Amino acid sequence: MKMDAVSVHSVLSLLFIYLSFLLDVSVADDCPVSLMPTIEPPHLVVEYRGPASAICTTNQSVDDMNWEASDGVKRKIDEQSMVWSVSSILWSLGNGVQCYTNSDAGQCLQHLPITIYKTPDSVTAELVNNPGGPLLEGHQYTLECKVKSVAPVRNLSVILQKEDQVVAQTSYTQFSSSVEGEESEDVNVTATFPITASMDDNAAGYRCAAKLDLLDAIEPIPDSVSNITQLEVLYEPRMLNVTGNVTVKAGDKLMLACRANANPAPSYQWKHNGAALANQKSNTLQLDAIGEANGGVYECTATNTQGEVSARMTVTVKIQGE
Template identity: 45%
Template sequence: MESFPLLQQLLWISLLCSADFYVSGQNCRGREPVIDPPALVVKYGSPATATCRTEYNTTRMSWEATMGASSKENTQQLVWSVDSVTDWSLKDGILWLAIYEYEPCTTHLPITIYKIPENVDLVIHNAGPLVEEHTYWLECEVKSVAPVNNLTVIWFRGDSKLEQSDFTQFNIEGDGDQNVTVRANLSIIASREDNRASYSCAAQLDLENTTDTTSNIV
């Protein structure tokens, strides 16, 4: 059997940050409003704003939200705005309500709140010289990230992709709908090819189905 030095630790993160949605109205009887933008993808702590417009006069218009709630009478437009998105309940979206001649019309604005990880760490259990044909566990820890359902951990050996882990395989610490710490594991069997090899893990937030990726060394 042969011993090898510890694996080099390289940490990567990539973020894909756009999304397309549509907005539909309820009980609006052909008087559906236009919300601009039709959905929000907001970084935690950043400002957010949306404007709802209608061609019809309303008795009253309001935004129903835990932050930035507002209302106005006899108007065709109302802005929702917050200086800093810090309430995770906004991830469920907010409600726009208008009264047309005493008939209510409601529309939902989808909101996705994301948080870039504070840190990404790669560790090897049973640290020490690696012994050929022995099994070792790598652990990728992604600290303070959201939303976890959109997170993928990708494993590399050198420049070659080995496999990836999604939220169904994570050990999650915290509320899965808010910012959490995630741990993903990979088992390897040491071989001669691992001599001077490097392993890395990439934490990717995918907020859109796209093939474009950008990776930066952390």
């Protein structure tokens, strides 16, 4: 369809009027401070599906004031203040809302950032590469922490605790493959921590904690913690206490002892000058009325399924008159 010169001129005129209107309502680069709206509070931290509200005010009268929000109720208090509120905040408000004013100077905007948080539905801790049964000392295992339905992930830290002491933690300032879901909503997070089993881990309790660090929250958000995973570690004996070298008078009683720490509990065997002593299978050795033949080197050996350890002690028998 062809247009004559008059029609083209009419269209251009309408376009000019429309662009002029857009320019009139655009944000003024030099918005006067007196006309810039202020919002209280300046930042909202709100639990998902919880209520939220803020008030927008100006120091001077303006032609128009309003809130720009995808949800919620707006209530004008007077010519210079207006309240925005929502009874149940949803993820769609995660980018915040805006309050604006229109005047001869143009349009002034003030942004209200909103952080929506959600505490986890659950936090669990589990050893994922253990076929079952006790762990073996020196072997590496993986403890997996799963955090279900938490937000915002950028403020989340997953912490591994051993007997209430922090041993490792990881944060999620960047979205990663261990996060399942939309970054702007609640997500599921899997954190893995390597553990090299040691004697100190035997009977120790491990657990995971999910921590949301929200600086502008009215009150700190309590950590969400998992069940306690108690470990059993098998380890070879370590000698704890040994009598040491002794001198005993002939005819006196001889008592020697050694004690080892091990899991499973060790068995003991005593030797005298390299020869095993029959029926001496406890961690103590007692001989009554010893003579010169009882002197020499005694050896205590503690043994379990993981290994053994020995300790030697020298007994000197003092003959009366010598």
